[in-house]
Amino acid sequence: MPTAPSLLECQRRFMAALYSPDACGPVEAIAGNGLEPAARLRIYRHSCEGNQISALRTSYPAVLALVGSAFFDQCARGYRREHASHSGNLQVFGGRFGDYLATVPQARELPYLPDVARLEWLRQRAVLAADAEALPSAAFERALAVQDRTLTLHPSVQCLASAYAVLTIFRYAMAPGEEGLQLPDTGENVLLWREDGEVAMAALDAASFACIEALARGATLVRSNTAARAIDPAFDQPACLGTLAQRGLIVGSVPNDNLRESVSCR
Amino acid sequence: MTNPVATGAGPMPVAAGIGLRAPHIMRVLAEHPSVAWLETHSENVFAAGGPFHDALGLIRRDYPLSLHGVGLSLGSADGLDAAHLNRLREVVHRYQPDLVSEHLCWGAVGGWHSNDLLPLPFTEEALRLVVARIGRVQDALGRQILVENVSTYLRFEGGDYTEWEFVAEAVRRSGCGLLCDVNNIYVNSVNHGFDPQVYLRAMPRSAIQEIHLAGFTRKDNLAVPLLIDSHSRRVAPDVWDLYADAIALFGPVPTLIEWDQDIPELEVLLDEAAHAEGVLDAHRALPA
Numbered sequence: 001m002p003t004a005p006s007l008l009e010c011q012r013r014f015m016a017a018l019y020s021p022d023a024c025g026p027v028e029a030i031a032g033n034g035l036e037p038a039a040r041l042r043i044y045r046h047s048c049e050g051n052q053i054s055a056l057r058t059s060y061p062a063v064l065a066l067v068g069s070a071f072f073d074q075c076a077r078g079y080r081r082e083h084a085s086h087s088g089n090l091q092v093f094g095g096r097f098g099d100y101l102a103t104v105p106q107a108r109e110l111p112y113l114p115d116v117a118r119l120e121w122l123r124q125r126a127v128l129a130a131d132a133e134a135l136p137s138a139a140f141e142r143a144l145a146v147q148d149r150t151l152t153l154h155p156s157v158q159c160l161a162s163a164y165a166v167l168t169i170f171r172y173a174m175a176p177g178e179e180g181l182q183l184p185d186t187g188e189n190v191l192l193w194r195e196d197g198e199v200a201m202a203a204l205d206a207a208s209f210a211c212i213e214a215l216a217r218g219a220t221l222v223r224s225n226t227a228a229r230a231i232d233p234a235f236d237q238p239a240c241l242g243t244l245a246q247r248g249l250i251v252g253s254v255p256n257d258n259l260r261e262s263v264s265c266r
Numbered sequence: 267m268t269n270p271v272a273t274g275a276g277p278m279p280v281a282a283g284i285g286l287r288a289p290h291i292m293r294v295l296a297e298h299p300s301v302a303w304l305e306t307h308s309e310n311v312f313a314a315g316g317p318f319h320d321a322l323g324l325i326r327r328d329y330p331l332s333l334h335g336v337g338l339s340l341g342s343a344d345g346l347d348a349a350h351l352n353r354l355r356e357v358v359h360r361y362q363p364d365l366v367s368e369h370l371c372w373g374a375v376g377g378w379h380s381n382d383l384l385p386l387p388f389t390e391e392a393l394r395l396v397v398a399r400i401g402r403v404q405d406a407l408g409r410q411i412l413v414e415n416v417s418t419y420l421r422f423e424g425g426d427y428t429e430w431e432f433v434a435e436a437v438r439r440s441g442c443g444l445l446c447d448v449n450n451i452y453v454n455s456v457n458h459g460f461d462p463q464v465y466l467r468a469m470p471r472s473a474i475q476e477i478h479l480a481g482f483t484r485k486d487n488l489a490v491p492l493l494i495d496s497h498s499r500r501v502a503p504d505v506w507d508l509y510a511d512a513i514a515l516f517g518p519v520p521t522l523i524e525w526d527q528d529i530p531e532l533e534v535l536l537d538e539a540a541h542a543e544g545v546l547d548a549h550r551a552l553p554a
Binding site: 004006007008010011012014015018019028029030031033034035037039040041043044047048051052055084085086087088089090091093127128129130131132155156194197198 | 309310312313314315316317319320336337338339342343344347350353372373374375376377378379380381382384386387389391392395419420421422423424458459485488489490492494
């Protein structure tokens with residue numbers, strides 16, 4: 001009589017079978033009771049797959065709308081086979097779906113699809129990000145005057161630069177108009193943040209985006225201004241950042257000699 | 267074995283509650299429906315911030331609350347996810363729920379997660395493991411937790427216990443409370459061919475602090491009957507009967523209606539809760 005596998009061995013093989021139809025799982029340890037042990041394991045594989053696909057559908061409604069259920073689920077199944085879930089919290093499952101879509105040959109007809117997915121993931125990050133109090137306006141004004149400081153942006157702030165009109169496409173996918181979409185032939189630089197509990201998004205001019213993205217990466221005010229002016233010599237940093245401050249999106253200011261690593265943008 | 271410290275923030279009302287799900291949050295906030303208590307998945311409040319926290323903070327002021335974990339994986343052979351446990355500790359501290367519960371199952375190994383509730387073998391090895399884990403969680407949280415019996419679609423060969431012995435023994439040895447899912451008992455009785463009354467009678471009465479009810483679906487075209495714990499419809503008549511038996515046996519217990527797929531209008535959940543309330547009322551009226 002074969003020895004029963006240890007609990008650890010049994011669980012490892014069980015888990016492998018949940019992610020791969022080719023893995024047979026600990027079938028010799030499973031009582032069939034009228035069904036093949038493999039058929040009983042399949043019930044769990046479908047359930048696990050169903051939970052994870054459902055999470056991806058929740059996180060990626062625009063991708064789903066653009067490609068339809070059948071192709072979405074096919075991509076979702078492919079994704080979970082390559083990127084197993086590493087958390088018991090499904091809210092963090094699916095962060096690389098955009099990168100995965102870029103590798104799917106059948107998706108090449110929609111070259112913007114990976115960036116739409118990346119935008120949706122940043123929407124999820126924005127909605128789940130920490131809360132933070134806005135920097136008082138006097139402190140913001142002082143920071144602007146000193147310049148050799150970094151600004152801490154609200155944790156919900158996210159940036160995505162795309163070669164495609166990704167925000168326009170997202171909005172169309174979520175609420176298609178009757179006239180169809182005239183796709184702009186330029187890319188869009190999208191800023192995302194949370195406002196009144198919902199994700200807000202705006203396509204920014206290249207200089208403003210460069211400034212905010214640099215700040216989000218931890219650059220000083222001086223450096224972020226330099227990056228923006230390299231694109232637009234007339235860039236008005238106080239006006240750009242004043243808009244952010246009005247929306248409560250500047251939450252801290254740190255002197256340059258005490259720089260923190262801060263990366264919240266792709 | 268661990269001797270847990272205090273239980274939750276307050277005694278959960280011995281009445282019917284509903285699972286708080288995303289489609290109903292705005293209505294619960296705006297309309298303040300008449301329901302005795304609410305339960306949410308612990309992982310729903312794992313995010314650092316955002317609107318769900320805002321809503322739950324408001325809701326917590328008005329309703330008794332239970333946090334019900336679906337991802338801790340008490341029965342993983344290679345360890346608990348320390349970050350997950352730490353985040354659970356933080357949200358328990360923040361919301362001071364009246365009850366905190368987890369599942370008597372496993373869901374992860376080697377850093378891979380199934381995001382599902384997977385079956386344990388009913389062996390002494392598995393029992394010792396889950397008892398130690400429950401103790402660790404109770405120590406980390408500084409309070410007693412409840413563990414829930416899960417629906418299963420397979421049994422392992424051999425084993426040292428029946429399922430009901432395993433559940434009762436895990437509760438007895440660890441000193442945790444029991445979240446008795448009556449629907450899961452029914453589903454397993456069909457899937458594995460046992461008398462659910464035997465299971466009910468083996469449950470440690472004094473440890474039962476919550477009951478779960480939900481709807482299942484039937485998987486057709488198989489050689490054997492098989493029910494899936496889908497949480498996608500109303501509680502089945504047979505499960506209501508078993509629930510009435512459970513309340514007759516245990517006395518009235520806080521009871522929750524769960525619904526996670528094809529979520530209907532709030533009224534449907536409230537109607538199911540009213541049905542459970544009727545069963546509780548019938549037994550409240552009886553002399554002790």
